[in-house]
Amino acid sequence: MVGLGLALSGCTELAYYRQAAAGQWDLLQARRPVAEVLADPATAPNVRQRLETAQALRAFASAELALPDNDSYRSYVDVQRLYVVKNVFAAPELELEPRRWCFPIAGCLSYRGYFDAEAAQHLADALRADGDEVYVADIAAYSTLGWFADPLLNTFIHWPTGRLAELMFHELAHQRLYLADDTAFNEAFATAVGHLGAERWLVQRGSAREQEEYSADDRRRQAFLQIVTASRESLAAVYASDQSDAEKRVEKQRILAELRTRYRELKQEWGGYAGYDRWFEQDLNNAKLAGHSTYHRWVPAFIVLYEQGGRDFTTFYQAAEILGRLPPPEREARLRELLTVRSPSMLAHIPSIAGAGHARNTRCSFVQER
Structure with missing residues (x-):
């Protein structure tokens, strides 16, 4: 596709990686250890309560679900918006197979993610002009696959406990197992871990x-x-x-x-x-x-x-x-x-159809993802 090639070539491609690196750097620089946030008298009571719940979930993930025991989700960032990145999905008008983009380390993915909302919209416009149908999703969380210590974010910390557990366990599952070039495998695996882990948490620790x-x-x-x-x-x-x-x-x-x-x-x-x-x-x-x-x-x-x-x-x-x-x-x-x-x-665990994960797109697997 000539239009797509033009949109993603040369300086535009360099600008994409520049915004991804800058967005990730800003996020990492803004992290505060959860212990520090909890000790701060200025921390709002509702934030304090949710961070305490998240830390209990984090400990449960490693102790009960055999997920990585590292520094991910032991810090907190308020990104001052309702999403952390925007993902761009695209598919032809009369096909259901999504477009794919390939990246170092993460391999080929069926979406392209942006910290820069304007750049995401620019890509979406270019894809539409080239004849594709496009979906731009607001994404609440993503995983760097263990390359960095991913923080808790205001974009999801206030979710109900079951959904918060699902998301955290999902993202940690990406750190446990990730295949380059197989998005469907990676997301289904992590979605299953999130769902099963949330069920186990609620049975053992959840209120009625x-x-x-x-x-x-x-x-x-x-x-x-x-x-x-x-x-x-x-x-x-x-x-x-x-x-x-x-x-x-x-x-x-x-x-x-x-x-x-x-x-x-x-x-x-x-x-x-x-x-x-x-x-x-x-x-x-x-x-x-x-x-x-x-x-x-x-x-x-x-x-x-x-x-x-x-x-x-x-x-x-x-x-x-x-x-x-x-x-x-x-x-x-x-x-x-x-x-x-x-x-x-x-x-008892399998839904009545082939799909049990979030209907809302809420997570991703690397800096340039969801």
Whole structure:
């Protein structure tokens, strides 16, 4: 694609890495040890309480989930905005396969992340001008894969405890296992760890209110994922058909309109809960649906792997590492095989569709990511 090549070449590419390095440097420089923030009389009571909870979660992650015991999430930064980076997803008008960008260390990813919101918008505009559909996501957290000590951020510290646990465990899971050039594997693995770890925390340490809050959120999330997955499958069938492009466009709009209708019906069932309104209000297109698939496709397969290992996290990680060493075609075949496994104990953890992670894009795997 000539337009895409022009947008990401030469000085523009250098500017991208410059903003990524500057954004990461600023974040690291702004870190304050959590102990220092807690000891500061000026710290707001609600921030103090959430930091104390986060530190308990951090200790639990290493002691109970066998996640890395390092300095990540032992410092705090208020970035003075509601997101830390913006991720740009893109896909062709009549395809669900996302565009990919390749980076040192992290490998090839299905999104491109920016600290600089203006630069993210510039890329989004260039991609749209080149004919792609685009989704620009506000991202609350990301992981540097252990290269730096990632801090707690104001962008997610006030989340309900179950979701906060999921996010922290997810990001630490990226430090535990990460494959270059396989975003779907990485995100599904980390999403599974986050979900399973949050469940274990809530059972052992959570209050009844926190458990019910997380359960209600998870039920809504599964219902949301179910309608989105069904629509994505319908679109995939249309795009793979022998219809003309004009006919495919008509069918596409019908499917997306039907998806919106299904969501309105879900909202009524939820008593008006509007947590997914923003997701539906803008960029409901192939780029957004491609990003959804990236995060959720293999989650049930990893949960099966966890169950097969006796619900022991260390055993689970070892099995995932073995899986990760397979050549990509064999790895995908093994994941597909795991998706077919069902038992009563496994069904207790596996959602009714192929996806159990956050419906909202909230995390990433390196400086230039989500």
